[in-house]
Amino acid sequence: MxxxxxxxxxxxxxxxxxxxxxxxxxxxxxxxxxxxDKLRTLKRDRLEFRARFDETARYNAGIRNQAxxxxxxxxxxxxxxxxxxxxxxxxxxxxxxxxxxxxxxAYEESKRWYQRITKxxxxxxxxxxxxxxxxxxxxxxxxxxVVEFQRTVKNKKGIYxxxxxxxxxxxxxxxxxxxxxxEMFR
Amino acid sequence: xxxxxxxxxxxxxxxxPLLGQSFYRSIHNSKSVGLQLSNQTTRSIYxxxxxxxxxxxxKSRWNISYxxxxxxxxxxxxxxxxxxxxxxxxxxxxxxxxxxxxxAIGIHNRQFIAVQPTIxxxxxxxTNLFISIGFGRSDGFPFFDAIFGIVLFKxxxxx
Numbered sequence: 001m002x003x004x005x006x007x008x009x010x011x012x013x014x015x016x017x018x019x020x021x022x023x024x025x026x027x028x029x030x031x032x033x034x035x036x037d038k039l040r041t042l043k044r045d046r047l048e049f050r051a052r053f054d055e056t057a058r059y060n061a062g063i064r065n066q067a068x069x070x071x072x073x074x075x076x077x078x079x080x081x082x083x084x085x086x087x088x089x090x091x092x093x094x095x096x097x098x099x100x101x102x103x104x105x106a107y108e109e110s111k112r113w114y115q116r117i118t119k120x121x122x123x124x125x126x127x128x129x130x131x132x133x134x135x136x137x138x139x140x141x142x143x144x145x146v147v148e149f150q151r152t153v154k155n156k157k158g159i160y161x162x163x164x165x166x167x168x169x170x171x172x173x174x175x176x177x178x179x180x181x182x183e184m185f186r
Numbered sequence: 187x188x189x190x191x192x193x194x195x196x197x198x199x200x201x202x203p204l205l206g207q208s209f210y211r212s213i214h215n216s217k218s219v220g221l222q223l224s225n226q227t228t229r230s231i232y233x234x235x236x237x238x239x240x241x242x243x244x245k246s247r248w249n250i251s252y253x254x255x256x257x258x259x260x261x262x263x264x265x266x267x268x269x270x271x272x273x274x275x276x277x278x279x280x281x282x283x284x285x286x287x288x289x290a291i292g293i294h295n296r297q298f299i300a301v302q303p304t305i306x307x308x309x310x311x312x313t314n315l316f317i318s319i320g321f322g323r324s325d326g327f328p329f330f331d332a333i334f335g336i337v338l339f340k341x342x343x344x345x
Contacts, residue, residue: 011328012231037326041301043232043294044266159299185231185325 014183019165021177028165028179042075042160045132048184049073052125053100056177059093061169068092068169069103069114073181074130077151079158084110087137087149088163089117089128098122104139104147118145125182219244222316224335226253231327234258235268239333246279253292268294274306284308288320304331314338 019028030038051072061068074088090105099121105114118141120126131138134156137149165181167173220243227236236258241251250273257266270292277285286306293299304320311317314337322329 014231017326033326034323036323040325041298043298043300043325045295045297157293157297157299186233 014185016180016182019179019181021165021167021173021179023175024172026166026168026172028167030164038162038164040162042162046129047073047075047162048127048129050125050127050182050184052123052180053091053120054123054178054180056175057091057093057100057122057179058098059174059177060095061171061174065169065171066092066095068171069105070168071105071163071166072102072128072179073165074105074163075160076163077158077160078153078156080153082161082163083107085153086163087130087139089130089139089141090114094119102126102128102141104149106137106149108149108152113149115147117141117147125180127184221338222249222251222335223338224316224333226255226331226333228255228329228331230324230329232257232266232325235266237268239272239335241272241274243337247276249274249276249286253290266295268292270302276308282310284310286318286320302329304329308333 017033018031020031021028060066069090069092072089072091074086076082077085077087080086085107087104087106090103091100092103093099094101097119099119101119102117103114104117105112107113117139120141127142129138129140129143131140134151136151139147139149165179167177222239222241222243224239224241225236226239227234234257235255237253237255239251239253241249243249251271253268253270253272255268270290272288272290274286274288277287284307286308288304288306290302290304291299292302302322302324304322306318306320308316308318316333316335316337318333320329320331320333322331
C-alpha cells in the first residue's frame, strides 16, 4: 500500500519550466511553481536539461553590451560562492545570424573564463549537460559539442547550489525574456 | 451573573490540582531515552532509495538519527547512495499518532551535500513497533518517505 502511495508516477512528470527575466531585472522568476522551488542543490554528478529560447530572446543592447554573456543554468562548486567557483552555460543573442550563441561560462578562484560552444536557433529545443568528474567539468550540447573545464577546488564535498537563467553582464533585461527549461532527472 | 462567575471560579480552582497532577505525571513519563532501528524508504524525482535508519530518542520529543540509503536497482542511476543525519521534533509525544517535524542533512554520492525538511506522522504500534510517513519537497517535486521500525529499548524515569 505504501509503495503504491509513493509510486504516484504522475507526480513526477517533469514539466517544461518557464523562467521569465522581467524587464529591468537580471534574475529570472520561475512561473507557476512553489516559492522556494529555486532553492536547490545538486544531488548527482550531472546537470542535464533541454532548453529553448523564444522570440523574446532577441535584443539589441548596443555596441558596448551586445557581447555580454547572459547565463542559462549551472551550479556553484563545493561550498563556493558562484563568483568564486562555478560552472554554467551562457548565452547571448547574435544580431547578425539571428540566433543564440551558447557558451561555457565559469569562475575559477574568482577569475572568469568562457568559451563559445555552438549556435542554436530561436525556438529550437536543445539538450544541455554538465557532467562532473573528479578532474573536470564537461559541458555537452546536443550530445555533440563538448567543452572541458578543469576543476581546481581541492575539497569537492559540499553544497553545489543551482543557478538559473540570468540576464547580464551589467545590462538588465530590455524587455521580458522567456527561457523554457525541461530538466532531465534520470 | 455573580453566581455564574463564582461557580466557574470554583470549578477552575477545584480542577487545577488535578490538572497539575496530570501535568506532573506527563512531564516525568516523557523523560525517556530510547534507541530505534528501522528501515527507511524515500521517493523523490530521482526515484526510490531504501536503507537503514538508526535513531536515538531523547526525552520523547527529540530524535537524532543516522541514515544510509541506496538507490533501488530499477532506475538507471548506479552507485547512488545517501548518508545523512536527521533531527526530528515531536509535537505531541504522548499520543499514539504523533506529528513531527524533521530536518535531515546528508551527502549524496559522497560529494553533494543537501538539506531535506520533512513533516511526518508517526504511529506507535503494539510491541514497540512504529511506522512513520513523511512529506516534503525536493527539487521542485514531492518528496515522500516511510519509516518502519522498532524501539529497541526505552528507559522511563518514573516518580
